[in-house]
Amino acid sequence: MKRYLAIRVAVMPLLLLGIASIVFIVSRLTPANPLVSIVGERNLTNPTIVAAAKARWGLDQSIPVQYAKYMKNLLHGDLGTSFTTRRPVLSDLWDRLPATLELTTAALCIGVLFGVGLGVLAARHRNTLIDHVARFFALLGSSLPAFWAGLLVLYIFYSRLGWLPGPGRLDPRATEPGRITGFFTVDTLLHGDLKSFKAALLHLILPASVLGWGVVGIVSRLVRASLLDEFSMEYIKVARAMGLRERTIVNTHALRNALLPTITIVAFTFAFLLTGAVLTEKIFSWPGVGNYAVEASRKLDFPAIIGVTILGGVAFLVTNLIADVIYAIADPRIRLS
Amino acid sequence: MTVAGRQRNDEPILHVEDLRVTFRTAAGPAPAVRGVSFDVYPGEALAIVGESGSGKSVTMLAILGLLSGASVTGSARFRGTELIGLEPSRLREIRGANVSMIFQDPMTSLNPVLSIGRQLTMVMRAHQPDLSRSGARARAVELLDRVAISQAARRCDSYPHELSGGMRQRVMIAMAISNDPEVLIADEPTTALDVTVQAQMMELLADLRRDHQLALVLITHDLGVVAGATDRIAVMYAGKVVEYGSVEALFADPGHPYTRGLLECLPRLDIRHEVQASIAGVPATPMSLPPGCPFSPRCKYAQPSCSEAEPVLAPHGQTLVACSVLTGVAGSR
Ligand SMILES: Nc1ncnc2c1ncn2[C@@H]1O[C@H](COP(=O)(O)OP(=O)(O)OP(=O)(O)O)[C@@H](O)[C@H]1O
């Protein structure tokens, strides 16, 4: 197992280089012209400005040369400079990642907690009203477009009821806590600022719930299905014959096994949300990677696009690795082989 | 009384009478058990034999309330307590504590992701809430030792996939006896095991019976296993007991043609077999019960009257036999 993990880690950089290459080549093959957003539409006809911009951003060189340069920089941890923010892409990502990570982590916690709960409930009461309601709720979560759900909850809980704050990570005039982890809920606590902590937490609830609702949909259906699979297993019959309580049978015997396939799905969802929470970040003005990605693709900001893609790749590889480790810990049959 | 080879006056610990189980299936009701009665006395061993599908497992599962999607009628009393229709929480208290059951396939009977010790302690703590974790663990090691698992303390932390089939069945037995039950139901406990391990397992069960005054209900379709291990036999066919008696009587003078057929199927050391003998024809199933005696289509001695009424158990020689040709007792329509 250790050996296997070591190999996995060793292969990661190679995979990332592969991903970077593909994105780079695809981006250069698109017929769109990034110069439009670099110099502005009006200046496109001005040959001096265009030539200067091309030279500034290295677009005057042949694609193989551009590629070689990009790869060389990448190996030094340099993702290039954004056309639009004119800052290193890495710094841009570094600034935005914590917001997204915080949102995604919160969404995942909500999603897994409620997803597992709902799945267990649905499985224990299968084909009853409870099951049907759970199915409907799950379906809603995974099929409602995030902007629709986002607007809906903002309207209800912010505009109408006033229970929760509106978009943003903090109130508009509040100052951000000094960055330690970049997670506002953590940093405010570390600074001992309970008022800001409360504000950060309250701001997190709505976007995290909207995002988590989709996760609830996925997780609850999966848990229900795998629990039902487990219920038909012989060891469940044995546990009943030994007089175990139904609660113990579900929570300790069946759920243990049923959660195994969930680990992988949750890992995938997490990686996906890291770059894919675009709509939710937009609606809630969340200054995260999703928002950055939208801007980058609107402006054909190639370095930023490639940067976000590589981040997504890293997220997938790392979360998958973590999932495998957790899987191995949870399943003794794998742990010992 | 001398019913079915018993001459004792003590009360049966398990008294089953006219037990009927009908499954609701898409193709209509399937009567898998059709009026089974038997008694188990304290410390005694009863064998239930019969071909596959005769309703042996379903009978036992029904007694313990482990069937879903079936209607169960009749009576099964444990020490006077009626189990059929007993509320689930009371039934749960009896299962595993007073009446335990182990199953055929030790490979799938244990949870793959929990350690042996954990699974053992869970069973104990389900019935002995006051038992401390460490107390339960000490007892688990003791039990593993009792069922002859070497290095019991170390094995306690093992996972099922690290154990052989025989060891897993021993763990199952340890679990089943962990709350000192009075009745152990063993549903084909050796079928999935190697022949050498089978013998060890039967020996272990015999030891436990002696040491713990355990009554044993041994389900099997192998009459060979029965001879040395049990006191009485109930032979089942198509959801009914067709012959019931002491082991000696039944082996010496089998009545029912089906029982004789089963005995002829036994490999015998004094006869060289080219092919393993078996009873001709296919067993009756709940969905295709022939009229009258369910065995009559396969019976060498069948008469026209056999397909008219279903025979009932009646004395014949030393045993009770459900065969109107032999007993002369008319059946019920
Ligand atoms: N859940 C169920 N639904 C419908 N029919 C069932 C169900 N369980 C068992 N049966 C039927 O009941 C009959 C008796 O089954 P049972 O498992 O008791 O047989 P058995 O004597 O234990 O046989 P074996 O030696 O194969 O274990 C069979 O015909 C079987 O098809």
Ligand SMILES: [Mg+2]
């Ligand atoms: Mg069976």
